[in-house]
Amino acid sequence: MKLINNWKYWVFALIAWLVLILSTLTFDKISYGVEVANDSKYYGYIGYLVAEGIACGLLAYALSFILLYYIEKYIAFGNLKKGNVVVLVLLFIGVQILYSLLLWPMLDIVQGFTDYSPNSKLLDRMSLFMRVANIPFFSAMFVIWLFTILVIKAYDYNKNITLKQFKLEGSLKESQLNSLKGQINPHFMFNSLNNIRGLMLEDVSKSRDMLTKLSEMLRYSLIKNDVNSIALEEELDMVENYIALSKIQFEDRLEFIKEVDPNSLAVSIPPMIIQLLIENAAKHGIANLIKGGTITLITNRTEDYLHIIVRNTGKLKIVKGSTQLGLKNIKQRLRLLYGNLAEFSLDEVEDEVVANIKIPMV
Numbered sequence: 001m002k003l004i005n006n007w008k009y010w011v012f013a014l015i016a017w018l019v020l021i022l023s024t025l026t027f028d029k030i031s032y033g034v035e036v037a038n039d040s041k042y043y044g045y046i047g048y049l050v051a052e053g054i055a056c057g058l059l060a061y062a063l064s065f066i067l068l069y070y071i072e073k074y075i076a077f078g079n080l081k082k083g084n085v086v087v088l089v090l091l092f093i094g095v096q097i098l099y100s101l102l103l104w105p106m107l108d109i110v111q112g113f114t115d116y117s118p119n120s121k122l123l124d125r126m127s128l129f130m131r132v133a134n135i136p137f138f139s140a141m142f143v144i145w146l147f148t149i150l151v152i153k154a155y156d157y158n159k160n161i162t163l164k165q166f167k168l169e170g171s172l173k174e175s176q177l178n179s180l181k182g183q184i185n186p187h188f189m190f191n192s193l194n195n196i197r198g199l200m201l202e203d204v205s206k207s208r209d210m211l212t213k214l215s216e217m218l219r220y221s222l223i224k225n226d227v228n229s230i231a232l233e234e235e236l237d238m239v240e241n242y243i244a245l246s247k248i249q250f251e252d253r254l255e256f257i258k259e260v261d262p263n264s265l266a267v268s269i270p271p272m273i274i275q276l277l278i279e280n281a282a283k284h285g286i287a288n289l290i291k292g293g294t295i296t297l298i299t300n301r302t303e304d305y306l307h308i309i310v311r312n313t314g315k316l317k318i319v320k321g322s323t324q325l326g327l328k329n330i331k332q333r334l335r336l337l338y339g340n341l342a343e344f345s346l347d348e349v350e351d352e353v354v355a356n357i358k359i360p361m362v
Contacts, residue, residue: 003152004065004072013064013145018057020141026053048111055110059102060138063095064145071149077157092146096139103138192217195249206248213245221272228337229268232299232306236260238275239297246282253292254282264301269359270333274308277355280327281312285353289314301361308357316348330357338362 003009026049070091074084192214199207220238236258243256274297281295293313300307327346334342334357343358 002072003149004068014057014061017061017064017141017145018054020144021057021060022050022053024141025056025137026050051110052107055106056103056138059099059106060141060145063099064142066095067091067142067146068149071153075153077154078161092142096135096142099138099142100135103134192245195245199248210245210248213241213248217241217245227271230271231265232260232267232269232274233265235269235271235274236265238272239278242275242278243295250282250286250292253289254286255292255294257294257296259296259298261300264299264306267301267306267359267361269306269308270337273330273333273357274310276327276330277308277310277357280355281310281353285312285314304361306359306361308359310355311352313351314353315351316346316353334359 067088070088075088192210196207196210196214199210217238220241243254247254247256278295278297286293286295294311295313296309296311298307298309298311300309331344334344338360341360341362343356345356347354347356
């Protein structure tokens with residue numbers, strides 16, 4: 001944010017300088033003459049003090065432009081250089097000297113426009129020591145101004161850095177999500193093509209059905225590849241296709257049971273997350289059982305969370321050499337999308353493997 005190009009800053013700075021000088025210098029001097037304020041000659045003096053305060057504020061306001069210009073052009077909080085800081089300090093001192101040189105002749109001019117008319121000019125009545133003694137006061141006013149400007153610039157820098165970090169994290173998260181979603185297509189396509197290859201010589205009709213289901217799943221995955229959430233109801237259509245595809249392979253060895261809470265159908269979830277759980281249950285559970293088994297899908301919506309449970313007959317065991325790509329994919333996507341608010345677990349309960357996902361209602 002460039003303050004030097006912001007008209008709101010210049011209006012605010014003008015008001016602030018006038019208020020600062022009038023409240024610290026002018027009102028203090030006026031208070032000295034309150035007891036004798038009835039004497040008419042003091043009214044002219046009070047008018048002069050107010051004019052003096054306004055003149056001092058305007059001069060400080062004008063000279064602050066020099067410091068602000070240098071700060072805006074050369075002081076960068078992300079790349080602060082020692083040489084630039086030294087120049088700023090020297091420039092600050094130079095502005096104080098310039099302020100003192102211009103102040104007293106200017107106040108003589110102001111005096112000429114007021115009813116306060118002493119016998120001599122301020123320059124004649126103010127000794128060098130008296131003029132030098134005023135420098136610390138006005139320097140303190142500039143220090144207050146400089147501190148305020150640096151705080152504003154530091155805040156603006158920090159806000160920009162935070163915004164850039166958010167954008168960078170968002171881009172990184174999107175890239176990671178796209179990479180994870182890109183893993184899904186080869187994952188189920190490889191398994192499905194293997195199944196089709198096995199059936200080609202046995203049953204051409206079933207192979208044709210499998211290819212149709214597979215094409216529908218691929219079309220779905222490609223359409224949803226650019227989104228991070230879909231309605232659970234859409235995901236269930238994908239699951240039905242996968243189950244139909246799998247039943248051609250498993251035949252009567254696979255039983256699928258659905259217990260879906262109607263209130264959960266419109267809830268948004270990451271695409272293909274249930275399909276991966278179903279595929280994992282079929283590949284690592286049902287496929288290893290001679291008599292097959294059952295896959296049960298349960299969804300339940302509460303006020304704060306959506307619960308997704310996939311149970312399958314079998315034992316929880318990690319096959320040696322398995323990459324666990326599907327499960328890792330689920331965990332990573334949940335972490336990227338929901339942080340620590342989402343939960344995923346995989347346990348064995350009474351001869352069943354139970355996958356449990358809890359997604360926050362956001």
